[in-house]
Every structure is written in structure tokens, then in C-alpha cells.
Amino acid sequence: MSPIVMKFGGTSVADLERINHVADLVAKQAETSPGGVAVIVSAMAGQTNHLVSLATGAAGAGVVGENFDDEYDVIVSSGEQVTSGLLALALRKRGLKARSWLGWQMPMLTNDIHGKARIRDIDGEAFSQAVGSGEIAVVAGFQGRTKEDRITTLGRGGSDTSAVAVAAALHAERCDIYTDVDGVYTTDPRIVPKAQRIEKISYEEMLEMASLGAKVLQTRSVEMAMNHRVPIRVLSSFAEVGADNSGTLVCDEDEIMEKQVVSGIAYSRDEAKISLLGVSNHPGIAADIFSRLAEANVNVDMIVQADARGPEQANMVFTCTERDSELAISVLQDAKSKIGFESIVVDRDVAKVSVIGVGMRSHTGVAKTMFDALSAKGINIQVISTSEIKISVLIDSSYTELAVRALHTAYGLDAES
Incomplete structure (x- = not known):
């Protein structure tokens, strides 16, 4: 029985109303996931930009130098900490066993390149045991720690990368990434109204699409998913709880029965x-x-x-x-x-x-x-x-x-x- 990992971006947790909706989605998933559930969250919409402006303003002239970029990471990572605590509270209010986990508590170990750190390992025995026991783990995405116990942030797409890393560490069944669209489309529907949602797409195709301009997933998260063979499902966090929300599955090419010559x-x-x-x-x-x-x-x-x-x-x-x-x-x-x-x-x-x-x-x-x-x-x-x-x-x-x-x-x- 493998766990399910769920990730929610900034627009999905933009305010308390959205966080309560996310709590309902998580609660629904927990009903059918005997292997447990781990949830990775971003900061509430606009919070990271606000924190960045505070940090760069305090540093003077809007510049973050190498003498204080570790403290910059302490500041800008705090938005995810707030979201993880709020969602854990919302889940407890629904009678579920839940707690928040910060990057240093798992711990998610990274190199020491602040602002764009890369994940080295998740040494998470206690974390895995908590998920396996039925406790819903609400993880602050985008952050980790160095071997010197300093907080780091993962850079652009960091929360997606955090989610895939957690899924790999837990040997999860899949990683569900909830966003403001209901899947990956053959092209931008704003340009082509006849664009179709893709049911399944290979890691290689998704990696190319992400690197070539598609905004649904970041390349780092797709690379990690491909390396660790973690299936990713992209779906909408704005769908009603219990509604059909199948999204798009990013998986091995071998799992796709009938391949299109051109997918997107x-x-x-x-x-x-x-x-x-x-x-x-x-x-x-x-x-x-x-x-x-x-x-x-x-x-x-x-x-x-x-x-x-x-x-x-x-x-x-x-x-x-x-x-x-x-x-x-x-x-x-x-x-x-x-x-x-x-x-x-x-x-x-x-x-x-x-x-x-x-x-x-x-x-x-x-x-x-x-x-x-x-x-x-x-x-x-x-x-x-x-x-x-x-x-x-x-x-x-x-x-x-x-x-x-x-x-x-x-x-x-x-x-x-």
C-alpha cells in the first residue's frame, strides 16, 4: 500500500477559503488511500513576492549578496510555513490526524547554494513512519536545509520539486500536482480554443514541453520524476470535491497504449x-x-x-x-x-x-x-x-x-x- 502525494500551488491556497477547499480535497483522498497521504504546499498567492521585497529592502538597494543570502532564505521560506500550519489546522478541524513538517524537520537535505539549492536526500525515517501510521503530513515546499543546519530554498518550481522528491522518498503510488488548470493541453487553450486535454503524456514529452514554454510543470520536477519513475498527475484544485477530475498522467512511454506522432x-x-x-x-x-x-x-x-x-x-x-x-x-x-x-x-x-x-x-x-x-x-x-x-x-x-x-x-x- 503506497501513499499518495498531493501538491498545491499558490493559487490553490490563495486565501482561507481556498485552504478550506484544499482540506476537503485532502480529506476525500485520505478516505481511499490506505497507504497514507502527504501534502506539499506553496506559500499563499503573493506572499513570496512580499517576503522577497522585505528581504531585499532590508538588505539595502534591493541586492542579496553572498554574505547574507542564508538569511534571505530564512525570510522567503516562511510563507510555506504559514500555509502548512493553516492546512494542518483545517484538517484537524475535520477530525483528521495531521501535522505540519518543515524542510529541516524531515529533513530535506540540500547543497548550500542558497536561493537555488538542489536536493541531495530526504533522510526521513520519522517522516515515513508518520505517513505510514495514517497521519496526514503537510509539508512546507520550496525549502530544505544544509548539512550545517541552515535553511535553503530551491528556486523556481521548488514546491513541485519538493513534492516529487517526497514522492520518491516515500515510494508513492503517484504525485498529484494540483494547479489552476485541469491538465496538460495539446497547446495553450487561450490561443487555440480547440486544444484538447491530454490523458497521458510521457516524461520525455512533458520535459520537452516544460522546457519549451509550457507553464504547467517546471523542468526540474519532471526531470526528477523521470529519474525516479514517479508518475505525476496534473489536475485542477478548483474542481468540486468528488467531481470527475482525472487530469493528465505523466508516466513512462510504455504505459501509453496509442502514441500520437505529435502530442503538443x-x-x-x-x-x-x-x-x-x-x-x-x-x-x-x-x-x-x-x-x-x-x-x-x-x-x-x-x-x-x-x-x-x-x-x-x-x-x-x-x-x-x-x-x-x-x-x-x-x-x-x-x-x-x-x-x-x-x-x-x-x-x-x-x-x-x-x-x-x-x-x-x-x-x-x-x-x-x-x-x-x-x-x-x-x-x-x-x-x-x-x-x-x-x-x-x-x-x-x-x-x-x-x-x-x-x-x-x-x-x-x-x-x-
Whole structure:
């Protein structure tokens, strides 16, 4: 009898009314989970931003330095502590045995990189015994502790990552992540009203969708779930208690009976295209450029190298997030004399649109369908990037929604009206 892990984000626990609704959902789950229930919660909506503003204001000039980032984590992690206590109280009011657990109490052990710590282990014998005894454990997500007993926070998507880590430690049946949508869709329903909810999606597809712009799950949590083979179910916390709320199951590819050639269309507007023109074309030049960017923690995505007009010269084009573009340009300009290039051109009016599907491994013509559909709409492709289960193209940002709709139709993903 394996336990069930449930995770609720900030919008799901936004106020006392929402917390009471979550308590009803947890109580309902406990009725049918003889292996026990563990619940991971985020801070109430807006609380973390408020705590961050307090911390950065106290630190002066809105900057958190390495001499006090451990205290910053103490402050910003307190929002989850409040939520876990409130939910535990709400469950007790319903006659259930429940208690809150903070990251250091489990303990959830992390490295000592404050603000973006990575989980090393959950040394949780007492925690596991409590869940197995029938006590509902309400865990403050987003936080852990170092071996020196200092509080850490896990960074963006930290509560999702906490939930999957707890599920792995408990050998849970699955990890249910409750959010403000009722599952993973073939694309953004705000752009394509005919988008369909996906019943099952593989870890690999979900990882690609999350990294390519889908906002439902964070990549770190999906990576951890895939590594530990923890099934994740994405479902709505706004559904009525007892209503049909099957959501989307993220699982092994082998568990999906009939695989779609393309499962979904993702997009990202947080893109910048940087072109290094007239780069000296000699062995090691790419290694020199991208090692400098890596040392500056600039995450590079698409890369294209092409011959330039001049002799022994090339043009190097790559993409990164828009927020990293200024840093990337600064790093390269500072090393211009060492790298050897004529000029840098940056274009921030671009978007990345991707098609994802494990069925690509065994089907041909996927790229042709994509290129034909975009060509028919007069959309020019600037850069192309592929993997075994995805094709991404960079286009003018003004064509983003048109491209998403055209591709969704081209691959037969529109729901029948």
C-alpha cells in the first residue's frame, strides 16, 4: 500500500477559503488511500513576492549578496510555513490526524547554494513512519536545509520539486500536482480554443514541453520524476470535491497504449537571437565562444553556423532567453579582440515554436508537415533546432499565435466541435 502525494500551488491556497477547499480535497483522498497521504504546499498567492521585497529592502538597494543570502532564505521560506500550519489546522478541524513538517524537520537535505539549492536526500525515517501510521503530513515546499543546519530554498518550481522528491522518498503510488488548470493541453487553450486535454503524456514529452514554454510543470520536477519513475498527475484544485477530475498522467512511454506522432505544440516569447558576424573561422572558435557564455551562466539554446562573405570567416547565430541577452552581449563584447568578430546583431522580436511527440521516432514527414504549414501562412523560419522527439523553429514574434494555430490544425490536434 503506497501513499499518495498531493501538491498545491499558490493559487490553490490563495486565501482561507481556498485552504478550506484544499482540506476537503485532502480529506476525500485520505478516505481511499490506505497507504497514507502527504501534502506539499506553496506559500499563499503573493506572499513570496512580499517576503522577497522585505528581504531585499532590508538588505539595502534591493541586492542579496553572498554574505547574507542564508538569511534571505530564512525570510522567503516562511510563507510555506504559514500555509502548512493553516492546512494542518483545517484538517484537524475535520477530525483528521495531521501535522505540519518543515524542510529541516524531515529533513530535506540540500547543497548550500542558497536561493537555488538542489536536493541531495530526504533522510526521513520519522517522516515515513508518520505517513505510514495514517497521519496526514503537510509539508512546507520550496525549502530544505544544509548539512550545517541552515535553511535553503530551491528556486523556481521548488514546491513541485519538493513534492516529487517526497514522492520518491516515500515510494508513492503517484504525485498529484494540483494547479489552476485541469491538465496538460495539446497547446495553450487561450490561443487555440480547440486544444484538447491530454490523458497521458510521457516524461520525455512533458520535459520537452516544460522546457519549451509550457507553464504547467517546471523542468526540474519532471526531470526528477523521470529519474525516479514517479508518475505525476496534473489536475485542477478548483474542481468540486468528488467531481470527475482525472487530469493528465505523466508516466513512462510504455504505459501509453496509442502514441500520437505529435502530442503538443509549445511556444516561448522569452527569446533573443544573437548573431556574431564575421567570426574568425578556425578550429576551437565555437568552444571559445560558448565556454565564455557558459561561465557567465548564459543558457544557450539554438545554434547555427554559416559561412560569411569574407575569407575564413563565419557567422555564428544562437538564441538565449531575452533576460540573458544583455549579459551575453556584454560577455562577447568584452572578449571581442580575443574571439575575433566584426559585429554583434541582436533581435528580441522573435519567438520559438515547437512540435513535440515521441511518435516522431517512428514516423517520417513530421518536419515537412511543419514547414508546409508555416509556408502556407507566409511565416519565415529563421533558425531550426531538432531532437529525437521535437522540432523547434524561430520566427518573427508577431506570427506566434498564427503559427501555433496552423501547426495545431496541421497535425490533427484540433478537438472536434
